[in-house]
Amino acid sequence: xxxxxxxxxxxHALIVTEGTTEQYGDDSIIEQKREEARTCARxxxxxxxxxxxLPDMRLDDVPHVxxxxxxxxxxxxxxxxxxxxxxxxxxxxxxxxxxxxxxxxTRPATGVSRVLAYETPSSxxxxxxxxxxxxxxxxxxxxxxxxxxxxxxxxxxxxIREFPHPRSGKSLKARSTTRGSETGFxxxxxxxxxxxxxxxx
Numbered sequence: 001x002x003x004x005x006x007x008x009x010x011x012h013a014l015i016v017t018e019g020t021t022e023q024y025g026d027d028s029i030i031e032q033k034r035e036e037a038r039t040c041a042r043x044x045x046x047x048x049x050x051x052x053x054l055p056d057m058r059l060d061d062v063p064h065v066x067x068x069x070x071x072x073x074x075x076x077x078x079x080x081x082x083x084x085x086x087x088x089x090x091x092x093x094x095x096x097x098x099x100x101x102x103x104x105x106t107r108p109a110t111g112v113s114r115v116l117a118y119e120t121p122s123s124x125x126x127x128x129x130x131x132x133x134x135x136x137x138x139x140x141x142x143x144x145x146x147x148x149x150x151x152x153x154x155x156x157x158x159x160i161r162e163f164p165h166p167r168s169g170k171s172l173k174a175r176s177t178t179r180g181s182e183t184g185f186x187x188x189x190x191x192x193x194x195x196x197x198x199x200x201x
Contacts, residue, residue: 003145012050079110084118141180
């Protein structure tokens with residue numbers, strides 16, 4: 001996101017759920033987490049954070065069409081060229097539901113040209129056994145932005161965990177180094193290409 005912003009792209013973020021009720025049972029934390037998200041976004045150069053307000057950790061109980069509508073509304077409002085979404089290959093059921101609805105909300109008629117799925121620390125890495133794993137096939141050099149990424153994450157205090165948990169600043173840097181070493185960069189982020197529409201070659 002910081003790299004997009006530095007290139008002059010207009011960057012938006014959407015948080016589909018309110019992120020609190022089922023985990024904490026305290027509605028007062030909703031605004032705290034929203035302000036953390038806004039601070040994180042400002043550090044990255046994100047223009048707007050949109051909030052969907054669907055129930056946290058309960059999207060498997062929400063009709064698919066309602067999840068679709070939240071994402072479709074933002075896509076309609078901002079007409080994005082590129083959309084990043086959760087991977088379907090992880091343990092978080094809300095994230096999987098968002099992925100499925102993103103496919104609906106970014107179908108070809110919307111004008112979206114590229115959809116990429118990203119890794120989520122502590123979710124994509126915790127699938128195992130016969131479960132399909134996250135597979136990276138797109139790498140983005142973030143060598144000049146990795147410190148900004150860690151600084152932005154530090155603002156999201158309610159989500160930070162102690163190292164060696166994947167949601168720690170040290171782990172984020174280590175993952176960036178590992179992904180970079182896979183493709184010849186000092187630091188990188190890895191994505192899975194969902195689809196790409198090209199009008200010419």
